[in-house]
Each structure stands twice: as C-alpha cells, then as structure tokens.
Amino acid sequence: MEQSGRRTRGMRAGLTRDQIVAAARLTLTQRGLDGLSLRAVAAELGVAPNAIYSHLADKDALIDAVLDDVLAAVHSPTARDPRRAITVIMTDTYDVLITQGSLVGAYLTRQGSRGPEAQRLGVIMDQCFERLGIAAAAAAAGRRSLIVYTIGYAAFATGWTDADTQPIPSARVRRDFLAGLDWLLAGIAPR
The missing domain is CATH 1.10.357 (Tetracycline Repressor; domain 2)
Known part of the structure; x- marks a missing residue:
C-alpha cells in the first residue's frame, strides 16, 4: 500500500517495504507465525508500529507480503x-x-x-x-x-x-x- 505524493511516517522513518518484509521474515524465524505481528516487526526495525502502516495495512497484508517474498x-x-x-x-x-x-x-x-x-x-x-x-x-x-x-x-x-x-x-x-x-x-x- 505504498503511497505517492505526501511522505507518510513510514517513509519519513526511511523504511522500505523490502526492509519491512525482511524484518518480518526474521521475526517469523525467531517467533513463528503466531509471534509475527506489526508490533514485533516494528520492534525488530526499531520504529513505532505506525511507521509500518505506511507500507502495509495490517497483519494479513504483512503475511501476504512474506508469503509472496x-x-x-x-x-x-x-x-x-x-x-x-x-x-x-x-x-x-x-x-x-x-x-x-x-x-x-x-x-x-x-x-x-x-x-x-x-x-x-x-x-x-x-x-x-x-x-x-x-x-x-x-x-x-x-x-x-x-x-x-x-x-x-x-x-x-x-x-x-x-x-x-x-x-x-x-x-x-x-x-x-x-x-x-x-x-x-x-x-x-x-x-
């Protein structure tokens, strides 16, 4: 769900979708599917959870991005x-x-x-x-x-x-x- 035009918080944090997906895969390896959440990925990246919402709408979108990756x-x-x-x-x-x-x-x-x-x-x-x-x-x-x-x-x-x-x-x-x-x-x- 990348947005164009105005820079959102996630974009201002310098995050890319690829970085988020990579962190999600690492989180998945460490915590399993039940432990995969936007909060856990945000913690892995050292950002606030709302920074991820600039790129992915919710946990389902995060899982779908990982599956496709x-x-x-x-x-x-x-x-x-x-x-x-x-x-x-x-x-x-x-x-x-x-x-x-x-x-x-x-x-x-x-x-x-x-x-x-x-x-x-x-x-x-x-x-x-x-x-x-x-x-x-x-x-x-x-x-x-x-x-x-x-x-x-x-x-x-x-x-x-x-x-x-x-x-x-x-x-x-x-x-x-x-x-x-x-x-x-x-x-x-x-x-």
Whole structure:
C-alpha cells in the first residue's frame, strides 16, 4: 500500500517495504507465525508500529507480503518442454516451502499467495499449459490442483508427531511427491 505524493511516517522513518518484509521474515524465524505481528516487526526495525502502516495495512497484508517474498526464490524455469517447466516450478515451490515450514499453514489457509511473485509463476504455468494445448479454464483448474497438491505435500513433509519425530523420512516424502506430481501432470496433460 505504498503511497505517492505526501511522505507518510513510514517513509519519513526511511523504511522500505523490502526492509519491512525482511524484518518480518526474521521475526517469523525467531517467533513463528503466531509471534509475527506489526508490533514485533516494528520492534525488530526499531520504529513505532505506525511507521509500518505506511507500507502495509495490517497483519494479513504483512503475511501476504512474506508469503509472496518466499516465492521469489522460485526461479523461472529454463526448460523448453512445458511439462518439464511445470515440474520445475512445482518442485522448486515444494523445496522453498519445506524450508519455510512455519509458513505452510498460512499458504493453506490463504489458498496460496496472490502477490506479484505468485502471479509471475501462474502466468508461466498458464503459458506452459497453453503450449500443451490445454484450454484456459482447464489450465486454471490444473494450476490450482498442482498448487494445492504441492502445498499439501509440503505440509505433510514438515509435519511432525507429538513425539517430535517425522514418521516418514524426508527423502521418501520427496520421492512420493515427485511421483504424484508426474501422475497429476499425466492426468492434466496426457502425452
């Protein structure tokens, strides 16, 4: 929610949205999702909480900004084969999500991310589906299915039992994720 024209308190404090998101990610690492708040981020930055409101309207906007920032680590695929490109996007997304386990629940409850990075990846996937001859409505359904599958598997991979153990080794979970991803793609876009 950056404003133009008049400088707001957050702008006068010299804050940028990127600085706020970086501090939010640090706060998230230290305190978890429940401990992430505008006040906690403001404390991390050494500013008053109202300085952050110049850039982000509320905690939901802060979480959305962090979710989208995490997706920036998913690079645009270089594979020419559209199936391979989609596989790369979903595999990279899975890898990013499991390194940010505390955020997986937020991706689930928000049904993904809608920021610029998520949109960038969605456009690439839609272009790949188009190259596979999939109609736009079917491509959108396929994209959502793959996203939900990937987030769900990341939740499964980062889940631990009450005894603080992971019942299935992470390498096995990853192999199962990749096999299921191939099955889903074969159903969405048969060869």
